[in-house]
Amino acid sequence: MPNPSITLRAVSHAYGDRAVLRDLSLTLTERRVAILGGNGSGKSTLARMLNGLILPSAGTVTVDGLDTRRDGRAVRQRVGFVFQNPDVQIVYPTVEEDVGFGLKARKMPKDEIARRVTAALDRYALARYRHQPAHQLSGGEKQLLAIAGVLVLDPAHVVFDEPTTLLDLRNRRTVIQAIRDLPQHAIVVTHDLDMVMDFDRVLVLEDGRVVIDDAPSVAVPAYVARLG
Numbered sequence: 467m468p469n470p471s472i473t474l475r476a477v478s479h480a481y482g483d484r485a486v487l488r489d490l491s492l493t494l495t496e497r498r499v500a501i502l503g504g505n506g507s508g509k510s511t512l513a514r515m516l517n518g519l520i521l522p523s524a525g526t527v528t529v530d531g532l533d534t535r536r537d538g539r540a541v542r543q544r545v546g547f548v549f550q551n552p553d554v555q556i557v558y559p560t561v562e563e564d565v566g567f568g569l570k571a572r573k574m575p576k577d578e579i580a581r582r583v584t585a586a587l588d589r590y591a592l593a594r595y596r597h598q599p600a601h602q603l604s605g606g607e608k609q610l611l612a613i614a615g616v617l618v619l620d621p622a623h624v625v626f627d628e629p630t631t632l633l634d635l636r637n638r639r640t641v642i643q644a645i646r647d648l649p650q651h652a653i654v655v656t657h658d659l660d661m662v663m664d665f666d667r668v669l670v671l672e673d674g675r676v677v678i679d680d681a682p683s684v685a686v687p688a689y690v691a692r693l694g
């Protein structure tokens with residue numbers, strides 16, 4: 467299998483007459499890619515395009531050769547998406563059911579589901595909440611649950627939209643470590659500059675354009691300098 471890659475060709479996007487992404491052409495193959503930028507610069511729109519949640523107004527997005535417009539279902543199986551707000555991701559009453567539902571939908575045998583759910587809950591320190599209502603978890607625990615629910619499906623790519631925003635220091639550290647340890651290709655939208663310092667590539671968006679595309683040691687100081 468070739469290296470995982472997500473390619474944007476001449477991608478633009480507008481909401482009504484508001485242009486939000488402007489003519490982006492990118493090939494994302496590095497293991498850890500960060501997307502930085504000010505509020506409203508287009509980061510979430512770009513992130514949602516990578517798994518076909520949003521289709522571009524113009525241009526194409528392909529994931530390992532699959533077009534998000536033509537092959538949306540296959541793309542969504544390849545690209546996991548962790549939302550900024552875990553409440554939109556947590557849909558089942560108990561922690562166990564929530565992590566297991568995607569596996570169930572794939573008609574995986576029950577014992578295999580139980581094995582994977584146990585491993586995911588252990589990994590994110592959620593095992594003690596297994597039979598508890600998901601809505602009773604704290605904000606940080608919910609974020610970890612949302613991540614567990616995506617990673618248990620073992621996607622080839624994972625897109626994170628501001629994964630540490632709601633977390634306290636300890637959970638932030640857990641999530642950062644979890645992203646570091648992922649075997650998958652990860653693309654992370656964030657305002658957390660410390661987190662991205664060991665990433666392989668940093669893109670900075672400004673008004674829907676990529677204005678910096680470099681290693682973090684170059685890109686982060688350049689971004690800070692741009693902020694004035």
Ligand SMILES: Nc1ncnc2c1ncn2[C@@H]1O[C@H](COP(=O)(O)OP(=O)(O)OP(=O)(O)O)[C@@H](O)[C@H]1O
Pocket residue numbers: 481484486503504505506507508509510511512
């Ligand atoms: N569904 C929508 N309909 C209309 N406008 C939208 C929609 N979603 C986003 N926008 C607008 O598009 C612009 C880019 O939004 P986007 O969420 O991609 O930015 P962002 O860089 O992720 O911002 P933030 O850091 O604040 O989350 C913003 O001006 C936003 O108001």
